[in-house]
Amino acid sequence: MIKGISLILLFYFLGSLISHLIGGFIPGSVCGMLLLFIALGMKIVNPESVRNVSLALTRNMAVLFIPAGVGIMAHYGLIAEHWIAIVAITVVVTLLVLVSVGATAQYLNKRFNNNDSDN
Amino acid sequence: MNNIITSTTAMLLLVVGSYFIGTLLYRKLRSAWVHPVAVGMVLVIATLLLLDIDYETFRQGTAFLDFLLGPTVVALGYLLYEQMAHLRGRETAIFAATLVGGIVGIAGVWGMGLLFGLDETLIASLQPKSATMPIALPLSEQSGGLQSVTAIVVFFTGLTGSLVGPWVLDKCGITHPIARGLALGSASHGIGTSRAIELGALEGAVSGLAIGLTGVTLSLLIALIEWVIG
Numbered sequence: 001m002i003k004g005i006s007l008i009l010l011f012y013f014l015g016s017l018i019s020h021l022i023g024g025f026i027p028g029s030v031c032g033m034l035l036l037f038i039a040l041g042m043k044i045v046n047p048e049s050v051r052n053v054s055l056a057l058t059r060n061m062a063v064l065f066i067p068a069g070v071g072i073m074a075h076y077g078l079i080a081e082h083w084i085a086i087v088a089i090t091v092v093v094t095l096l097v098l099v100s101v102g103a104t105a106q107y108l109n110k111r112f113n114n115n116d117s118d119n
Numbered sequence: 120m121n122n123i124i125t126s127t128t129a130m131l132l133l134v135v136g137s138y139f140i141g142t143l144l145y146r147k148l149r150s151a152w153v154h155p156v157a158v159g160m161v162l163v164i165a166t167l168l169l170l171d172i173d174y175e176t177f178r179q180g181t182a183f184l185d186f187l188l189g190p191t192v193v194a195l196g197y198l199l200y201e202q203m204a205h206l207r208g209r210e211t212a213i214f215a216a217t218l219v220g221g222i223v224g225i226a227g228v229w230g231m232g233l234l235f236g237l238d239e240t241l242i243a244s245l246q247p248k249s250a251t252m253p254i255a256l257p258l259s260e261q262s263g264g265l266q267s268v269t270a271i272v273v274f275f276t277g278l279t280g281s282l283v284g285p286w287v288l289d290k291c292g293i294t295h296p297i298a299r300g301l302a303l304g305s306a307s308h309g310i311g312t313s314r315a316i317e318l319g320a321l322e323g324a325v326s327g328l329a330i331g332l333t334g335v336t337l338s339l340l341i342a343l344i345e346w347v348i349g
Contacts, residue, residue, distance in 0.1 A: 012193045025342035027257035029192035030335065036196030037331075047200065054194035061191045062156050062309075063138040065252045067181040069160045069274065071267025073167065074174045078241070079268060085235035089245055090272055093227035094279045094306050095287055097249055101220035101329075102293035102302030108212035109295055 004053035007045060011036040125172055130180025137162035154310070156274060188253040192334070195251070199331035202324055213301060217329060220305040221336035224249045225344070244268035247337050248276045251308040254334035258341050273308070280307025281314040296321045304329025 015032025019025075039045040072079060079086065123129065140162060141155030167177055178185075206213055225246055232242040244264030247255040252273050259269035284303050293299060296319055303311035303318075304326030312330060316323030 008190050008193050011196070012189050015193065016189075024261065025345060026338050027192075027254070027261060029189040029257065030254060030338045032189070032193040033196035033199070033331070034335065036193055037199050040197065040200040041203075047197065050194070050197050054197035057187070057191045057194040058198055061188075061253060063135055063159070064184050064188050064191065065156050065270060065274070066134050066138060066159045066163060067178065067184050068252075068256055068266045068270035069156065070163050070167070070177065071174065071265070072160075072271055073164055073267075075265055075267050078265070079271065082235070082237060082241060085232070085237055086241070086245070086268075086272060087275075089228060089231045089235070090248065090275050091279050092231060093224055093245075094249065094276045095283070096227050097220045097224045098280055098284055098287060098302045098306035099291050099293070100223040101216045101305040102288055102298045103291065104219045105212050105216035105301045106293050106295045106298035108215055109209065109297055 001052055004050045007050050008036075008053055008057075011039070124170060125176050125180060127180045127183070130177055131183065133163055133166055134159065134181055134184060137166070154274075154278070188256060192253045195253075195331050195334070198327060202328035202331075206328060209297065212297075213325075213328070213332070216298070216301055217305055217332045217336050220249070220302075221333065221340050224306075224337070225340055240264060241268065245272055246341060248272045249306055249308065250334045250337045251330050254338065258338060262341055262345055274310075277307045277310025280311040284311060284314060285318060297325050300325030301329045305333045308333070 011032040012029060013032075014035055015030070016028030018031045018035075019028035036045065036050070040047055040050075138155055138159040141153070141158030144153050144158055145155050163177075166172075167174070228242060228245045228248070232245060237245075240263060242264075243262040244259050244266075245268075246262060246264065247258035247269065250258060250273070252270065255269050255273045256266050258264075260266055280303055284307060285299070288294075288299050288302060293302065299318060300315045300322035303315040303322070307314075308330050312323065312326040315326035
């Protein structure tokens with residue numbers, strides 16, 4: 001477990017370093033995620049060594065969302081003022097993304113994998 | 120006495136304990152409306168108001184949880200690696216569909232946001248809404264959005280996809296399990312994925328893959344926008 005924690009922190013650190021060097025355009029954590037993904041793919045890191053800590057973090061991550069959500073206390077006025085726009089955009093854009101992704105994937109899958117058993 | 124009530128220990132107990140109560144309630148009622156995050160948020164806000172603790176004090180006490188968001192995103196790299204097995208031979212379809220979803224999502228937020236006359240702060244808060252929460256929060260902050268608005272919007276985005284997603288996909292004739300899983304994960308992150316898992320194992324696995332891919336796609340697209348307008 002301690003090896004896994006060290007590796008996750010190492011990749012977070014490297015990701016933050018890269019993020020800093022490229023002017024912060026991409027969050028350090030996202031850079032770290034890509035680096036870990038590449039390191040696993042190139043067999044530099046053994047998947048077993050980060051497995052437990054990765055599952056522990058991602059399975060329980062919902063609890064980490066609460067503090068940011070509680071911020072609605074501080075910005076209640078802003079949300080109350082624009083709630084119709086916020087709700088409309090959330091629902092409409094979510095469904096647009098859903099249908100565009102589904103339609104594109106289905107169309108391309110049929111074109112590229114015509115002989116697939118699960119098509 | 121006040122020091123103990125607003126201590127890091129008390130604030131962490133408040134968040135984790137409220138979330139725990141949320142999970143108990145969720146197990147009992149099994150409805151998306153009593154999602155543990157929503158219940159936890161309501162309990163925390165109610166407690167803070169009751170004890171007259173301001174938001175800044177609360178944020179200082181829960182800094183550790185904010186820190187953990189970073190390592191959690193890094194850990195998603197492992198899940199992405201594991202789920203990549205489901206991608207073989209379908210790379211083009213999956214990457215293209217995720218990219219289309221990212222562009223439609225961001226263009227949709229900008230188009231509708233300008234139509235409603237929203238300012239840049241709110242648009243920046245809404246922009247990463249299809250990304251998984253730990254990626255959406257730093258993306259929002261980095262482009263000048265408010266994390267609290269993003270948190271609420273990301274949550275409702277998940278709820279929307281999970282509640283009506285499969286029905287909308289049926290109506291649009293999207294029947295391929297890979298397309299359905301990818302759509303649910305891309306549009307509504309982890310909450311959509313838990314719905315996709317109910318539809319089938321393949322749907323669930325592809326949906327999980329879509330969470331990481333969408334997070335990366337939106338990070339790159341938002342970086343591109345920042346670079347162009349900045």
